[in-house]
Amino acid sequence: MLSPEIQQKFNDQIQREAFASHSYLYMASWCESRNLPGIAGYFYDASEDEREHMLSLYKYLNTQGGFAEVKALGEPRKEFKNVMELLEHTLHLEQTVTKAINELVHDCDKAKEYAPFHFLKEFVLEQEQSENSVLDLIASVKRIGVEERNLYYLDKHFMKMVAAKKQG
Numbered sequence: 001m002l003s004p005e006i007q008q009k010f011n012d013q014i015q016r017e018a019f020a021s022h023s024y025l026y027m028a029s030w031c032e033s034r035n036l037p038g039i040a041g042y043f044y045d046a047s048e049d050e051r052e053h054m055l056s057l058y059k060y061l062n063t064q065g066g067f068a069e070v071k072a073l074g075e076p077r078k079e080f081k082n083v084m085e086l087l088e089h090t091l092h093l094e095q096t097v098t099k100a101i102n103e104l105v106h107d108c109d110k111a112k113e114y115a116p117f118h119f120l121k122e123f124v125l126e127q128e129q130s131e132n133s134v135l136d137l138i139a140s141v142k143r144i145g146v147e148e149r150n151l152y153y154l155d156k157h158f159m160k161m162v163a164a165k166k167q168g
């Protein structure tokens with residue numbers, strides 16, 4: 001059974017993952033309202049991924065004698081000038097989650113709670129991958145450009161990327 005301190009920290013992480021999922025869902029609407037279905041697809045997908053992370057922590061906590069719950073979420077950021085700002089915010093959200101996961105792993109180690117410590121390993125590696133893929137995306141968006149005349153191509157680029165990811 002997890003100690004009450006670690007349980008509390010798992011619930012904090014559940015809230016962060018839920019907040020990221022909630023933020024990406026808002027960003028999907030931002031894109032759809034600007035007729036960018038490909039980029040919206042990317043954010044729908046990212047939202048789904050975060051929900052999966054949240055559920056994985058949620059179920060783990062409940063099976064280890066804890067009580068999982070999603071605490072109240074704040075409002076996601078809603079103002080973005082362009083697609084680049086969406087991606088910079090995405091990177092910021094991912095970096096926040098990475099830092100929190102690393103702290104949680106550190107706390108498990110300090111408390112000698114080695115089962116959750118190992119359970120969290122895949123989250124640590126997943127965060128590294130997520131940050132790298134957002135950085136790659138920022139680099140390609142910089143190259144393509146976010147001006148009105150580039151948006152058709154940029155949107156198609158995202159659409160292809162999401163389709164490729166779905167195919168595995």
Ligand SMILES: [Fe+2]
Pocket residue numbers: 017020049050053097
């Ligand atoms: Fe996540």
